[in-house]
Each structure stands twice: as structure tokens, then as C-alpha cells.
Amino acid sequence: MPLSREEVRHVAMLARLGLEPGDEEFYAGQLSGILTHIDRLQALDTESIPPTAQVVEIANPLREDVIRPGLSQEEALANAPAAVNGFFRVPSIQEEA
């Protein structure tokens, strides 16, 4: 199933990937090629087959409610490109105008 340019734009926005000149055609072409291969799955009848999300049977081990030492504020911010007064800084978030 070929991807339209509009679908590419929509998916890129969902994925928060900026589009530069040429990207739309590139993704549309590449993804359509891969999806053509993937579409062979539709030939399989899987009506009665349960999905596998996790392939190994492991019971979910619950954690006791015990405090584990975390990071200091300094350690927490150490890798941040922009930190101010103990906060991570980001450009303006557009709220209602």
C-alpha cells in the first residue's frame, strides 16, 4: 500500500520528526517499498490466533514499596543541554493564545 505525502506528514508529526526538503518523497517511496513486502502478512488467516506481546512466560514481579536512593539534583541535570535554577529549560510551550 503506497503512502501518500499527506500520510507522511501526519506520521512525521506524530513521531515529532521534522521534514526537510525532499523528505516527504523519500519517506513515501521507502516506506511504500517496505510496506509492499510487509503486506504479505495479509495473506495469512490469523482470525483464531492470539497475539504474542511477550514471548517468554515470566510472571510480573512486583517491587516492595521501599525507597531506593535516587540522583541528586546536580546529577539529574548533569546531562541536560539547558538547565536553570534546578529545572530543565525548554522553549515556550504554546498554551492557548
Next chain:
Amino acid sequence: MPSGWEVVIGMEVHVQPRTRTKMFCGCAIGQPGDAPNSNVCEICLGLPGVLPVVNKAAVEACLKTALALDCEIPRHTKFDRKNYMYPDLPKGYQISQYDLPTSRDGFLDVDGRRVRIRRVHLEEDTGKLIHAGDKLHRALESYVDLNRAGVPLMEVVSEPDLRSADEARDYAMALRTLLRTIGASEAEMEKGQMRVEPNISLRRAGSEELGVKTELKNINSFSALHRAILFEVDRQAEVLESGGTVVQETRGWSEAERRTFSQRSKEFAEDYRYFPEPDLPPLEIDPAWVAELRRALPELPAARHGRLVAEHGLPAPAAALLSGDRELADLYEATVARGAPALATANWIVNEVAPTGKLPSAENLGELLRLLADGAITRDQGREVQVESVETGRTPAEIVAEHGFRQVSDESELLVVAQAVIDANPKALADYRGGKKQVIGVLVRDLTKRAPQANPKVASEVLLKLLG
């Protein structure tokens, strides 16, 4: 609101379960005033390569809540990822429960109305954003504090069974009482431990179809909840009456401006792309665990309320207040069990203990009530004794003896001071003689100020006699 419309309200309530640590990591739950990014670790910061592990205490709180709401608890549940990128969401997805929640299909009875509960599930909170810049211009930049990121939340979703702002508020209050009673949450709205989001729609009276709904956010108190719903109902009615249509959207409540406003993102509709969280195996709930939690549940508020009215003969308002606070109700029952009279005990707790927020022991309270019943001390003195007893741990009898508290009920002992009061209040005297009989209260208050041990009832009688 114009007539002919019916209000339909459903509630989504986020509740922070009582835990020491976060939902998926061992970070301590911080307090509102903590330094930013000081209750964090690599896991709740969403650093690369880290994995979530479920907090058992959060699951337990959720199961208890589900049991108290008569929900079904399926054996198989799982966690899912809700994907969206926002600076307060460190991983770019929130771990929540989508199609197999911890529980579903329960109810809560509120003042005789059954509110169906659709589901109670677990998820994690986001961080906090602070916006810099002024309102005239756009915010210049924003600051991210991730102390709240990963704090456990239970989401209690009701069916749209509520029909007014009053009902919605009463439902939220009943839910809070229930959560506190079973110890699942402290549920303090001011601390963000309980957040209510009503969804509201209007329909023509008699219609079975649901109208278009809006969901309200940023509500910080029960009174704000009430006000916000009233405003939103009027707003929708106005839209509909003028022939318009309600837009399905999320609206914020501004307490300062007393209005709701659109929070809809104009640029882009999100698509959360839920899928099973691959980092967490499915959660199998052992029925034996559920049975054990069910056995350990305390008597629920509705049942206790009924018992206090039927068996103790308490008036409904007192029974409601007591059953709404497990500690007060426990104190009441323990004191009565020691022989104190039911009604006097209930009244004293409702009027004199509850407002202080500090609870005496049942033993001391029983003794104090006996001193009061015997007329050995005045009510004012009783209040003082209670405060001192709670602070110091000494018994009321000791405190009464030490302060020499007693109550004077002998008219002859009060005659002199009563005359002095009348002499000192010529205006009150004139008013009284002029027919304003209620000024007697002013005189009694002045008398008990001069003679704190005076029995107010006897003092009133003496004053009346002197005034002739």
C-alpha cells in the same frame, strides 16, 4: 439554565495511592515545596536504558479501592504505553492500562443514588511545567520539574450517572471519604492527591441519547468543582439554546476568572498509539491476595453510617460526619464502649474534637465527658482541658485539679458579679428594657468572662432575676 434540558455528568478522578515510592521506581514521593528535580532517579527521568518495575503497594491500593467500589477484579491485567511527546512526560509515553484494567464494573451509592463505576486502573503522573514570561506576550520559556513524574495514580472512571453539580460534588466527597476510610489514599485535593475531571453534556429532557460532552480540568477543590459545573452547564445551555453546537473538547477551569476556557490544541490532533508495555510482563492477580485484601477491608462509610443511625440512634448529620472520617468514628465508638452516652459523645466529637484536628484518647475523652455531665466543669473549661490533655497526655482529672477548675452553679455566689455586669453595661440594660431581650446573651458572655467558672445557664437565670 433554561428548562427542558437534562444535565449528564460522568467523573474521572485521579487519586494518588498512599505509597512511600513512585509507581515504577524506588524514588521517594516528594512534598509540594521540595527543590525541583530532587526526588528523581534515572528511571523516572526516563534516561536511556532504564526499565519500570511495578510498585506492589500501588497495586494493593488499587485493588482495595476496586473492592470498596464493588468492582470486578479480573485475574489478568496488563500495562500499556500511551504515546505522546510533551516536556513533562520524560519517556515520551505514559505507562497506563488500556484494555485490561485492574478492575471494572463497580458502583458507589451516594445519598441513595447509585453511580456506576466503569473502571479503576493504575498509571503514572507527569512532571510539572512552570512558564516564564508575561501574559501579554507568549511565554518565553518553560521549566520542567520531574519530582511528580512517575508518582502512582489510580484513575476512577464513573459512568455518566450524575445529574447535577450537587450530585457530582457529593459523589467526589463520598469517593474521598471511601478512599480515606480504606487507607488507599489521603486524597487531599490541595496537595494534588485527588484531581477531579467531570465530563458534562446536556440533552433534551426525556431523551436517551447523550449530547456532546466537554471535559473540565484544573479543578482544585470541591467548591470549585461545583462552580465549574454550574458555569459549564450554563455555557452549554446558552450555546444550544441559541441554535449552536457544543464542541467536544477539554476545557480548563479558571478559579480566578470563574469561567472555563478551551484548552484544545489547535494545531494537531494527537493519536496515542496505545500498545502493550513490552517492559512489563502481564500482571496476574492472585485471587488469594484479593480475598485477603477483602477480609482486611474496614467497615465502609455507608455501612457505618447506617449502623450509627440505627443502633446508636445518632441524627443523620452527626452519623455522616463521623462515618466520613474513620479516625473520628473509631474514637466515637471506643469512647461509647467505655460507657459514655452516645449522643453527648457524638456532639462533643463533632463540635469540639473534629475542628481541632487533634484526637484525644478514648479513655481521656470518656473522663472529660463524665466531668462535663456531672457539672464539675464548664464547657469552656472542658475545651481547655481537652487541648491540654492532648498536648501533654495527662488525664482531664489531673488538669482540672491543677487549675482548680470547677463550675459555680450556686445563684448566691453569682449575685455580686451579675450586679457588676449590669452596672457596667448601661446601654445593654436600656436595650433590654426597651424590649430587645436578646441582649441577655451579651451580658452572660461578659459575666462568664469575669467569672470563668460560672455555669452559664445559672448565670443567665440570675441576670434575668436582677433585670426583673
Next chain:
Amino acid sequence: MSELTEMTVTEALRHLRLRSFTAAELVTAHVERIERLDKYVKAFLRFTPELWERQAAEADRRLQAGEGGPLTGIPMAVKDVLCVKGVETTAGSQILRGFRPPYTSTAVARLFEAGAVMIGVTNCDEFAMGSSTENSGYHTTHNPWDLDRVPGGSSGGSAAAVASGESMISLGTDTGGSIRQPAALCGVVGMKPTYGRVSRYGLIAFASSLDQVGPFARSVDDAAITLSLMAGRDPLDATSSERPGLDVLNNYDGGVRGMRLGVPREYSEVQGIEPGVKSAIDAALKLLSAAGAEIVDVSLPHTDYGLAAYYIIAPAECSSNLARFDGVRYGIFEEDAPNVTDAYLQTRRRGFGIEVRRRIMLGTYALSTGYYDAYYLKAQKVRTLIKRDFDEAFKKCDAIVSATSPTVAFPIGAKTQDPLSMYLCDVLTLGGNLAGLPGISVPCGRSEDLPVGLQVLAPQWGENVALRVARAYEQASGMKAEVASVA
């Protein structure tokens, strides 16, 4: 005594304990070899002199005191997706440039505990997405046997480091074949354990339900020991198994006599398999048969659908796993953007390479409204069918043997223009990931003078079975992994 940089772990440990040489001398020999060769091979992204000095000194102190552990003094290289506290870890991506994690991955921490000496961080395809290391955001690694060819991937740097004698063991990760395929192309041993055998804590995730950490080594014994030390339950990974790590060594040296080895016909006839690879595998099967194994035909009927299912599931999980790379808490960030959304768009467009973006797009699409059932759910159901294929096959055999890769190492640039041809490199390995199986690749002769790998897959938790077959083959063939002289 052979060259210090050509020894196996077993040999080196004997000498270290005898004090024939010190841990410091052993690490120095490797560092000198790196200085000589890595400008050609380019297996490493970074070196960790502070670590190797401290850890080698500690190893020598312990060896002197006679209290050495199972890997004391052994030089180790670590793939750039496993976090090591204070060491720049970037998953081969520009978006993580400069990131120094404040924690160490459990797998690496356990090997440090066992005495390993870390010499550096190895190159890989960006976020482990690729089969040639050409997708690295830093540089391409070269195959030590032919510098014009790829080492395979995504753990190409780790495979090349061991093949060139730059490290004695190394760690990789395998999501669709990323340990086994480069092991095959570089002529070393590489093992992917059962999903859940080794903790993923501190492993920068590509596809969470498929990723596993595993070792590269120059002998099956070395791989087995290294794996046993990393394995076992980790309270920080809810998907890690309770099974003790030492289970993987259970009777793993028992030989193949009486074992039934299944040969899936779909694997022998797989699209694009080279005749030279096929004949090397046929020769291996003859040797195993001569060693007493029974070779049986088995079928994995859904093999043709594996790649399609994999290229839905892995990109879907990656699209979510990589959402955290927004530049706020770490990595690079487009600070001049007018608002947060634009900052995200630009940071991620520039920080991620082309293959990563392609897979994020594919995965986002597969999970989006209207396509979830047709793609993601469908792929999960096909995953069930593929798992059932293996369950059926393992009723007829103890282990499955095949080529690891349909081809030998291919020239650099040969497949970069056609993603599907690159994806087909994993066609024989990704079934093991979809079914969660343990798998190992051992050197099995040559084709066109380049190494060929023999893959052994075993049922879940049957690492000891896979190791047993691999070790029996290694013994029967006398084919230890060699060290490339690097032309």
C-alpha cells in the same frame, strides 16, 4: 605461549594465575594492538583508560592475593548501547553525543564484578538498527579479514574487536541477529541468550520485546563463561528470569552423540543464500553427524513471514522507545527553536540518522489509528505462528542448525541504497528473536576466503543445549576463532 592478543579467556586466566604476565601487561598488549590496527578496523568509538588502569591494577592486586574471580584481568570491549557510569554512551547516535550515564548496565556491572577490564566502547549501527555498522552516526567499522567489507551489525564493532585481537571478549546486543550475524561475518563466536536470561537494565532499548545482551568470544567456552556471569534475575528488569545464570553451563560440554539436530528446509533454501555458505554448512552437518548426532529434516513454515512481522514489531517498539530522545534531559537540543514542538522536530530530524528515522516512521505508522489491527496486531499474531513453528520443530529435534547469515561479509556500500536487501541479512536469525530462543554462531570454515558462521538455535532456556552443539562442532572441526592479521 601464544601471543597475548590471540589467547582465549581460558588460556589467559591460567597464565594470569601463574603470573606469567600481569593484567596490566595483558591490557597493555591489547592497547598496543589497538594503536596499531584500529585506525584501519575502526572497531572502537572511545577508549576508557581510567577504567582499564584502575581495573587492571585491582585485578593484579587480587591475583597477587590469590583471590581472582572468573574473569579477573580479562580485557573486554562494550557495545555503545550498554550504559557504563561516567563513560560517554551514545548508542552510535549523534542525538546522544556527550551523554554520560549516572548508572552502569547490569550486564556490564556483573562482568566488572567478575574482574573484567574494560578497554573501550565499540561502534555499532545507530540504536542497533542495521546489519553492517554503516548506520553508525560516527563512522563505519571495517571487517578485519577484508577492510573493504563490512563486519556485519549492528554489533559490528564488538565482533571486529574480538576478531582483530583488539579485545579478548566483548558485549553486543541482538534484536534480530545483531550478535550472531557479525560474529559469523567476522569469524568469532557470538551468542544471543533466551529473552529474559540477561537483564536489559542499562541497555539503550531498540525493541524491548526482542533485545538481549550477549557475548562475543574466540571460543565457545569463553562465550559460555561470560554469558553465565551476566545471566540471572535483576530486580531492575521485570522481564528478567529467576533462573540461575549457571544453568547455561549445565552439561554444555557433553558432546552431540545421540542428539537430534534439525535442519529447517526453509532455511537451507532461503532467498539469496550463497553456494559457498551452503557447502560450508553441509560440511559442518557431516562433521556433526560423524560426531554422533542424528540430522533430521524439520520445517518452519512461516519463515517467509518472519521478516515482515519483525519489521512491524521492532519499528513499532522503537518508535515508542526513541520518543524520550527529545533533547530536554540529555543529548543535543535545538535551542533556538521558537517553541517546544519545533525544537523537538528539529532536534530529532538532525539527531537521528536516516535508518532510525525510517524505522520510527514505519513504527509510528503501524501503531497509528486505523492501522494498528492491520499491522501491529497482525504481526503479533504472526509472531505466535512463528513461535509455534519452533515449538513443533523442537518436538522432532533438540536443536536447530543452519547458516547464521545467507552471505559472507559484503562490500561496504553494497546494500545501503536498498533497505530491504539489508533487512534480508537477518532472515535466518530474526526468527530466534521473535520466538525468544537462545542462539549461537560459531566459525565454520570459509567461503571466498571469508568466514562463515554456523547457527545453533535451541528451545527457550536451552542455552546449554546450543552451547553443547556449538562446542562439539568446535572440537570436531578444530576450528577455533582465529585472530585476523588485518591486511
